Amino acid sequence: MSVMTGDEKHSEASTSTLDVLWTLYDRVLRVDPDRLDDPDRDRFFLSKGHGPMAYYAVLATKGFIDPAVLAGFSTAESPLGHHPDRRRIPGVEISSGSLGQGLALGIGSAIALGLSCSAGRVFVLMGDGELDEGSSHEAIAVAGRLGIGRLTTVVIDNQSSTLGWPGGIASRFAVEGWTTRVVDGRNHDAIEGALTATHVDVPLAVVAEVGRKP
Amino acid sequence: MSETMRDRFSSVATDLLLRDKKAVVVLAAIGASSFTDAPKTVRNRIIDVGIREQAMIGVAGGLALEGFRPIVMSYTPFLVERPFEQIKLSLTHQGVHATLVSIGGSWDASTEGRTHQAPEDVAVMSTLPGWTIHVPGTSDEAEQALRLAHESSTSHYIRLSGDQNAASVDVRPGAISILRRGSDHGPTVLAVGPISDAVLEAVERTDATVLYTNVPRPIDADGLRAEVVGSEIVVVEPYLVGTSVAQVAAALSDRPMRIKAIGVTDPELSHYGTPRELRAVHGLDTDGIRTALEHGIAQVAS
Incomplete structure (x- = not known):
């Protein structure tokens, strides 16, 4: 991550996701860089898009992209921008950056996987600030009401929401019918346990608390 | 009375669901009642997200x-304007495709007022690359557009209207066709979609040539160049005035042409009544178009 410079304003957005991203790719996601089009693969959507340095580092470590490209981060020759582009980076399922887009995409993808009888699951990573977007709440409601069981959302809570979430982020999902877990966003075992929790016919929301840097 | 475009949409969409297992209809409450009698075998591919238009487009993008x-499908402002960023990012920017179908157009929601009207829709959708925009003039043309769009591998916006022309134009989809041949010295009038019958009536006593298209994007530039006569062309569209002037100008850029436009000039009319009455207030009934043509013609000149 240290070789990717130029987007320091989103360093916290990046480092706050690192443990969850690593746990997803190392322990949870059924993905293979040699089978990018496997219809039964799990889908991972980095909805918030911001601070993708951790995402790129994990993709490089797991063989999706050449680690040598990391140092060119955001240069004219690089496929790696400050927000990921699915058309330029192997293994990146959605282009993102504008907050509040990814969860609805995840719902559509999950519905499609169900219609196709795929074994794939959908994991969407959001930020607590991203939850401020109204589109996020449309999607939270839709996923809960439609019972999108193969959908998991992990919310990185680094307390960047401007007005905060009284009652906790998890309650916002729970009221719409989601199963919820709240975990230490730095504890890999806890993250894995939450992300693999059973949730039949209802979506799962995992709130990964990482705290805000002093 | 002929079948409405909206009714035709429902039956054709249901047929596409039956024929193609990759077809899926996504709705935001509006239009859901049209599918309550759909066969059970396709109901899991009719997804109603409720009154959540951003989610509607996002879910479509994920599919x-x-x-x-x-x-x-939804009302024009709720399909094109409210979730425009989702159309831009969850469809176009992802490199994936859908068919968007609007109802309501410019004045069909005549009693609902401005909140349910979007005469800007074609102009707004034109800002996105790669979209084909259909403005069918009849239910048959609407069916043709929907089937063509569904079979394609690109994105399409189909603007359904309450107004219909008396007869469909049987041409290659998207091609410019000739409805009326005037003299070589008269003006050329390009009519788009369901406004062409009114245009034909309006030019009855003139020597104007009337061309027609139901696909304003991309416009059939070769066809336009081949059929335009004279040095003046008037573009008549049933939505925001001047929406297609730039495309017409580009097609005819090597000719000394005056290009004028007739269309909706004031989306903020704050006027009610029947669709026919509201259309007349916009000056887009036969009398209004005739008056515009007679008075030096148009509302916008380039």
């Missing part, structure tokens, strides 16, 4: 990412 072919 398209997985190789499904979404057909999304």
Whole structure:
């Protein structure tokens, strides 16, 4: 991550996701860089898009992209921008950056996987600030009401929401019918346990608390 | 009375669901009642997200990412304007495709007022690359557009209207056709979609040539160049005035042409009544178009 410079304003957005991203790719996601089009693969959507340095580092470590490209981060020759582009980076399922887009995409993808009888699951990573977007709440409601069981959302809570979430982020999902877990966003075992929790016919929301840097 | 475009849409979309397992209809409450009698075998591919238009487009984008072919329908402002960023990012920017179908157009929601009207829709959708925009003039043309869009591998916006012309134009989809041949010295009038019958009536006593298209994007530039006569062309569209002037100008850029436009000039009319009455207030009934043509012609000149 240290070789990717130029987007320091989103360093916290990046480092706050690192443990969850690593746990997803190392322990949870059924993905293979040699089978990018496997219809039964799990889908991972980095909805918030911001601070993708951790995402790129994990993709490089797991063989999706050449680690040598990391140092060119955001240069004219690089496929790696400050927000990921699915058309330029192997293994990146959605282009993102504008907050509040990814969860609805995840719902559509999950519905499609169900219609196709795929074994794939959908994991969407959001930020607590991203939850401020109204589109996020449309999607939270839709996923809960439609019972999108193969959908998991992990919310990185680094307390960047401007007005905060009284009652906790998890309650916002729970009221719409989601199963919820709240975990230490730095504890890999806890993250894995939450992300693999059973949730039949209802979506799962995992709130990964990482705290805000002093 | 002929079948409405909206009714035709429902029956054709249901047929596409039956024929194609990758077809999926995505709705935001509006239009859901049209599918309550759909066969049980396709009901799991009719997805109603409730009154959540951003989610509607986002869900369609996710389905398209997985190789499904979404057909999304709603009222024009709720389909095009409210979730425009989702159309831009969850469809176009992802490199995936859908068919968006709007109802209401410019004045069909005549009693509902401005909140349910979007004469800017074609102009707004024109800002996105790669979209084909259909403005069918009849239910048959609407069916043709929907089937063509569904079979394609690109994105389409189909603007359904309450107004219909008396007869369909049987031409290659998207091609410019000739409805009326005037003299070589008269003006050329290009009519788009369901306004062409009014245009034909309006020019009855003139020597104007009337051309027709139901696909303003991309406009059939070769056809336009081949059929335009004279040095003046008037573009008549049933939505925001001047929407297609730039495309017409580009097609005829090597000719000394005056290009004028007739269309909706004031989306903020704050006027009610029947669709026919509201259309007349916009000056887009036969009398209004005739008056515009007679008075030096148009509302916008380039």
